[in-house]
Amino acid sequence: xxxxxxxxxxxxxxxxxxxxxxxxxxxxxxxxxxxxxxxxxxxxxxxxxxxxxxxxxxxxxxxxxxxxxxxxxxxxxxxxxxxxxxxxxxxxxxxxxxxxxxxxxxxxxxxxxxxxxxxxxxxxxxxxxxxxxxxxxxxxxxxxxxxxxxxxxxxxxxxxxxxxxxxxxxxxxxxxxxxxxxxxxxxxxxxxxxxxxxxxxxxxxxxxxxxxxxxxxxxxxxxxxxxxxxxxxxxxxxxxxxxxxxxxxxxxxxxxxxxxxxxxxxxxxxxxxxxxxxxxxxxxxxxxxxxxxxxxxxxxxxxxxxxxxxxxxxxxxxxxxxxxxxxxxxxxxxxxxxxxxxxxxxxxxxxxxxxxxxxxxxxxxxxxxxxxxxxxxxxxxxxxxxxxxxxxxxxxxxxxxxxxxxxxxxxxxxxxxxxxxxxxxxxxxxxxxxxxxxx
Numbered sequence: 001x002x003x004x005x006x007x008x009x010x011x012x013x014x015x016x017x018x019x020x021x022x023x024x025x026x027x028x029x030x031x032x033x034x035x036x037x038x039x040x041x042x043x044x045x046x047x048x049x050x051x052x053x054x055x056x057x058x059x060x061x062x063x064x065x066x067x068x069x070x071x072x073x074x075x076x077x078x079x080x081x082x083x084x085x086x087x088x089x090x091x092x093x094x095x096x097x098x099x100x101x102x103x104x105x106x107x108x109x110x111x112x113x114x115x116x117x118x119x120x121x122x123x124x125x126x127x128x129x130x131x132x133x134x135x136x137x138x139x140x141x142x143x144x145x146x147x148x149x150x151x152x153x154x155x156x157x158x159x160x161x162x163x164x165x166x167x168x169x170x171x172x173x174x175x176x177x178x179x180x181x182x183x184x185x186x187x188x189x190x191x192x193x194x195x196x197x198x199x200x201x202x203x204x205x206x207x208x209x210x211x212x213x214x215x216x217x218x219x220x221x222x223x224x225x226x227x228x229x230x231x232x233x234x235x236x237x238x239x240x241x242x243x244x245x246x247x248x249x250x251x252x253x254x255x256x257x258x259x260x261x262x263x264x265x266x267x268x269x270x271x272x273x274x275x276x277x278x279x280x281x282x283x284x285x286x287x288x289x290x291x292x293x294x295x296x297x298x299x300x301x302x303x304x305x306x307x308x309x310x311x312x313x314x315x316x317x318x319x320x321x322x323x324x325x326x327x328x329x330x331x332x333x334x335x336x337x338x339x340x341x342x343x344x345x346x347x348x349x350x351x352x353x354x355x356x357x358x359x360x361x362x363x364x365x366x367x368x369x370x371x372x373x374x375x376x377x378x379x380x381x382x383x384x385x386x387x388x389x390x391x392x393x394x395x396x397x398x399x400x401x402x403x404x405x406x407x408x409x410x411x412x413x414x415x416x417x418x419x420x421x422x423x424x425x426x427x428x429x430x431x432x433x434x435x436x437x438x439x
């Protein structure tokens with residue numbers, strides 16, 4: 001136990017009890033201790049040393065500087081409006097202006113006018129101060145004349161008050177407009193559109209049949225009848241757009257159809273009738289190919305002579321739409337002609353008298369012509385030696401290949417035919433025919 005009152009304070013007690021002992025200090029103690037002391041000093045406000053308060057002030061100042069710089073950059077500089085002075089109201093005394101200075105700037109004139117006004121005001125003030133009268137005095141007495149006489153002789157100048165402020169240009173609004181070459185037509189209808197728009201960068205056409213185009217002046221084909229609403233959309237530079245529309249009407253096309261008289265009419269003796277099977281037509285125009293025309297629905301026509309004629313029918317609808325049908329060589333089978341074969345095989349059963357039929361023609365047993373429009377006829381057949389083996393004036397009788405009841409020798413024979421067609425034209429034909437033996 002310690003003695004009471006032996007130690008005066010805690011220090012004496014500490015030294016007495018522990019003064020002889022050694023306490024080792026770890027190596028990391030002093031660096032850590034010094035770091036803590038520096039941190040406390042940094043966080044404490046001292047005007048003479050660098051601490052956290054200086055950093056806060058620097059960051060705030062930097063933020064304010066950046067903010068002011070950004071705001072100034074975003075604000076566009078305001079350019080003062082141009083002052084265009086109307087000089088039409090400013091008069092110049094050309095009598096007192098030197099030729100070297102004929103081009104006078106407007107600003108100089110304004111400054112001169114202000115200077116004159118100031119000079120006049122000074123003159124009036126001096127007169128008030130000196131108390132001079134309006135009466136004129138003799139030379140050298142220093143008195144002023146009347147102000148109206150002392151003013152410079154200048155023409156009256158009007159104040160310049162007409163100021164025009166130049167406003168910034170704004171992209172004009174696009175204006176859409178177009179015209180077709182025709183607004184109505186017939187199937188198939190090809191139409192050309194002309195673009196009359198203004199103030200646009202691009203355009204698109206909508207033709208109401210599923211088709212579109214980006215050309216300025218397109219050509220479009222309508223292949224079906226109907227009523228179509230065409231739209232033109234144009235786009236301006238500022239993103240605006242304008243639309244213009246118009247109606248196109250496409251009418252159906254009629255169908256022209258006809259037939260010629262049935263059978264084998266003979267030209268020129270028989271009439272030719274034309275049968276009209278046209279549809280969606282209200283008018284008809286016939287051209288018979290011989291210089292004659294007709295507008296009847298089903299005309300009847302007579303030809304003056306045989307020939308190759310091209311017949312045309314033009315069908316017209318109520319809207320003026322047209323269709324045509326053309327038949328070339330319409331009467332090719334009805335003209336006058338006569339033709340002969342070049343070989344045949346006689347009937348082995350004996351002579352037939354030259355009568356022929358469709359069955360005999362299938363077996364080619366009788367030599368005879370194919371004809372049309374023949375009114376008179378004569379046929380003669382010779383052997384190679386010039387012997388007349390057959391003759392007839394009846395076009396319905398041919399040579400059966402027999403001579404005096406006996407089958408003629410196989411070989412080549414010469415024939416010659418003469419006659420007239422029903423139009424009065426004569427004909428002379430000739431050739432050779434081969435008589436073939438039975439296979």
